[in-house]
Amino acid sequence: MLAFESDADTARTDTAEDRLEALGRALFAPTGSNGVHARTALFETAIEALSTLITAHREADTEVLRFAPVMSRHQVEKSGYLHGFPHLLGCVCGLQGDEAEIHAAVGRFNGGEDWIDALRATDLVLTPAACYPLYPLAAARGAVPAGALKFDVESYCFRREATHEIDRFQAFRMREFVCMGSPRQAFDFRSRWLARAQAIADALALPYRIAPASDPFFGRAAKLIAQSQVEQSLKFEMLIAVRSAAQPTACMSFNCHRDHFASTWGLHTEDGEVAHTACVAFGMDRLALALFATHGLDLARWPQRTRQSLAL
Amino acid sequence: MLAFESDADTARTDTAEDRLEALGRALFAPTGSNGVHARTALFETAIEALSTLITAHREADTEVLRFAPVMSRHQVEKSGYLHGFPHLLGCVCGLQGDEAEIHAAVGRFNGGEDWIDALRATDLVLTPAACYPLYPLAAARGAVPAGALKFDVESYCFRREATHEIDRFQAFRMREFVCMGSPRQAFDFRSRWLARAQAIADALALPYRIAPASDPFFGRAAKLIAQSQVEQSLKFEMLIAVRSAAQPTACMSFNCHRDHFASTWGLHTEDGEVAHTACVAFGMDRLALALFATHGLDLARWPQRTRQSLAL
Numbered sequence: 231m232l233a234f235e236s237d238a239d240t241a242r243t244d245t246a247e248d249r250l251e252a253l254g255r256a257l258f259a260p261t262g263s264n265g266v267h268a269r270t271a272l273f274e275t276a277i278e279a280l281s282t283l284i285t286a287h288r289e290a291d292t293e294v295l296r297f298a299p300v301m302s303r304h305q306v307e308k309s310g311y312l313h314g315f316p317h318l319l320g321c322v323c324g325l326q327g328d329e330a331e332i333h334a335a336v337g338r339f340n341g342g343e344d345w346i347d348a349l350r351a352t353d354l355v356l357t358p359a360a361c362y363p364l365y366p367l368a369a370a371r372g373a374v375p376a377g378a379l380k381f382d383v384e385s386y387c388f389r390r391e392a393t394h395e396i397d398r399f400q401a402f403r404m405r406e407f408v409c410m411g412s413p414r415q416a417f418d419f420r421s422r423w424l425a426r427a428q429a430i431a432d433a434l435a436l437p438y439r440i441a442p443a444s445d446p447f448f449g450r451a452a453k454l455i456a457q458s459q460v461e462q463s464l465k466f467e468m469l470i471a472v473r474s475a476a477q478p479t480a481c482m483s484f485n486c487h488r489d490h491f492a493s494t495w496g497l498h499t500e501d502g503e504v505a506h507t508a509c510v511a512f513g514m515d516r517l518a519l520a521l522f523a524t525h526g527l528d529l530a531r532w533p534q535r536t537r538q539s540l541a542l
Numbered sequence: 543m544l545a546f547e548s549d550a551d552t553a554r555t556d557t558a559e560d561r562l563e564a565l566g567r568a569l570f571a572p573t574g575s576n577g578v579h580a581r582t583a584l585f586e587t588a589i590e591a592l593s594t595l596i597t598a599h600r601e602a603d604t605e606v607l608r609f610a611p612v613m614s615r616h617q618v619e620k621s622g623y624l625h626g627f628p629h630l631l632g633c634v635c636g637l638q639g640d641e642a643e644i645h646a647a648v649g650r651f652n653g654g655e656d657w658i659d660a661l662r663a664t665d666l667v668l669t670p671a672a673c674y675p676l677y678p679l680a681a682a683r684g685a686v687p688a689g690a691l692k693f694d695v696e697s698y699c700f701r702r703e704a705t706h707e708i709d710r711f712q713a714f715r716m717r718e719f720v721c722m723g724s725p726r727q728a729f730d731f732r733s734r735w736l737a738r739a740q741a742i743a744d745a746l747a748l749p750y751r752i753a754p755a756s757d758p759f760f761g762r763a764a765k766l767i768a769q770s771q772v773e774q775s776l777k778f779e780m781l782i783a784v785r786s787a788a789q790p791t792a793c794m795s796f797n798c799h800r801d802h803f804a805s806t807w808g809l810h811t812e813d814g815e816v817a818h819t820a821c822v823a824f825g826m827d828r829l830a831l832a833l834f835a836t837h838g839l840d841l842a843r844w845p846q847r848t849r850q851s852l853a854l
Contacts, residue, residue, distance in 0.1 A: 259607055259679055260679065260682070261609070261610075261613060261614060261675055261679065262614045262616070262617060262678060262679075263612075263613065263614045263665060263666060266610050266612055266613065266614075266666065267610065268607045268608065268609050268610075268675060268679065269607065269608040269609075270606070270607065271605070271606035271607075273608075274606065274608055293583070294582070294583035294586065295571055295580045295581065295582065295583075296580065296581040296585075296586055297573070297580050297581075298573075298578050298579065298580075298698065298712075298713035299611040299612075299668075299698050299700075299713060300575075300578055300611075300632075300668070300700060300712065300713050301573060301575065301578065302573065302574045302575045302578075304574070305574060307651065312648060312651055312657070313648060313651070313652065316637050316644050316647065316648050317636075317637060317644055319636060319637070320612075320634045320635070320636055320664070320666075321634070321635045321636065321658065321661050322632045322633070322634070322635075322668065322700070322702075323632070323633045323634075323635040323661060323663065324629075324631060324632055324633065324702045325628050325629060325631070329761055329762075332628050332629060332760065332761070333761055333762075335628065336624060336625055336628045336760075339619065339624055339625070340625065345624070346633065346662075346663035349633050349635060349663055351635065351658035351661055352632070352702065353575060354575060354578065354632075354712070356611075356612070356634065356668075363573055363580060366574060367571055367572065367573065367574075367580065370572070386610065386611050386698055388611075388612060388634070390634075390636045390664065400610075400612065400666070401610035401611060401612050448641075448644065448648075449641055449644070449645055450641075450645075
């Protein structure tokens with residue numbers, strides 16, 4: 231964090247860039263789209279080992295659900311995502327007219343013209359976070375029992391990011407554990423996971439820092455909402471050096487939603503109170519990237535502790 | 543395949559519907575969107591076991607790549623997918639204007655009005671088949687060596703299906719093995735997989751039928767193109783009874799593309815000829831569904847042979 235760059239600093243920067251380029255070349259194949267990667271076998275080895283490790287830490291009585299990379303647009307709108315993050319949302323559009331209309335659009339394309347004006351929004355969006363489809367699903371089942379509800383969910387997620395650093399994916403896998411229950415149950419769940427996640431990072435020999443955080447809200451009011459989120463300690467992130475120690479990468483997040491999702495979907499506890507929800511989210515691709523950035527590209531040379539934890 | 547329905551047949555139909563409903567209830571949780579499912583732990587157990595089994599049959603010298611559920615729109619357009627299947631393609635659209643424009647769209651939504659007119663097409667579409675991103679990627683690397691190239695790819699795929707039977711997913715996982723080489727190499731690769739896939743189905747105790755097939759082309763010319771595809775034996779499918787024996791489900795396909803993708807992307811063999819490509823595709827969700835439809839919902843009561851093959 232120097233105010234002026236010396237020659238030595240410039241050299242260091244070049245080396246860091248070279249290192250990131252080498253990481254990218256070994257872990258991803260180019261796809262012609264920024265922030266969209268083809269994952270290599272090496273990268274997937276880390277993803278699979280991480281998945282198994284996270285599963286081993288799952289609490290008892292947790293229901294497993296795996297979501298698709300698309301979900302109901304109505305649910306995402308109603309959840310407040312469009313309001314908070316309209317710039318990140320991807321909507322599934324298609325050619326939905328009659329046969330003549332679709333033929334006309336394809337004809338325009340064949341003639342070298344643009345056809346995309348004929349696209350119309352469907353009822354689907356790209357899933358923005360793995361737990362968004364869960365709240366309406368759970369609420370439809372009825373009241374949360376006294377012992378709380380716990381879920382293990384995963385989804386490929388999409389965010390229309392404006393920049394494309396190596397740790398900023400447009401399409402990425404998010405694993406989450408989610409709790410629904412009383413305010414105390416939700417808060418304690420997050421506290422347990424804050425401790426457990428640090429034990430996982432230690433077991434992987436990943437240096438990290440836990441920091442208060444806020445979501446990337448859109449527009450003029452963003453700063454105020456984010457500030458209030460930090461003041462209320464609603465979000466923490468686990469930061470790990472991937473690109474650099476000065477700009478660490480959020481690889482996990484620990485979130486108290488209070489009654490946001492439960493109010494939206496009418497999720498109540500058995501005694502009729504509005505439930506609280508909380509989640510811990512693992513950015514699987516970022517965690518795998520953090521492992522390679524920290525320990526190098528040769529799995530055989532990763533620390534003994536890391537290899538043991540990942541059964542490599 | 544009776545021409546007339548007797549009372550007994552009607553009863554059988556009801557039972558079949560009940561059976562499919564019970565399957566759906568046990569394997570999927572409702573998401574509020576037709577053809578988009580949340581997968582349960584039971585379903586994922588079969589998916590993971592199938593993945594491992596398919597990997598065990600992978601040929602030597604096969605490169606593994608895992609693609610994202612979104613890919614370059616340009617690549618899909620150029621590959622001919624828009625021309626052949628415009629009705630199935632999902633395009634990623636977003637709010638891409640300046641801050642004022644996005645605020646205006648969100649404001650319309652908050653006011654109970656429609657905001658989707660403000661969506662604009664991005665450079666991404668939903669991946670329609672797992673091998674589409676592969677051809678430009680491989681072509682960019684240069685000529686195909688004399689020994690041919692083999693790939694193992696997988697992706698969540700999307701198709702905007704018009705109907706939503708239990709075996710017709712809008713979002714589904716497709717695993718593929720792909721070969722690029724001489725016409726003989728590509729043809730032999732498909733022949734080997736036609737044999738190997740039948741051995742896999744036998745090992746799973748899944749009754750099946752291999753049938754000539756065609757792709758679901760769009761519009762007036764569809765019938766003609768499909769007929770030519772069948773006449774040239776370019777596509778075979780493995781059909782398994784999921785909904786019914788009379789309407790079996792295509793769970794795998796075996797495809798010779800001839801020089802279609804190679805010509806499009808400039809993929810040549812070392813001696814300068816346009817390459818041929820072929821692929822075998824596993825519909826992972828359909829295969830898992832076929833296992834449950836055939837052997838029931840209780841893994842412990844699946845045939846010994848099936849359990850052994852899947853290491854269950």
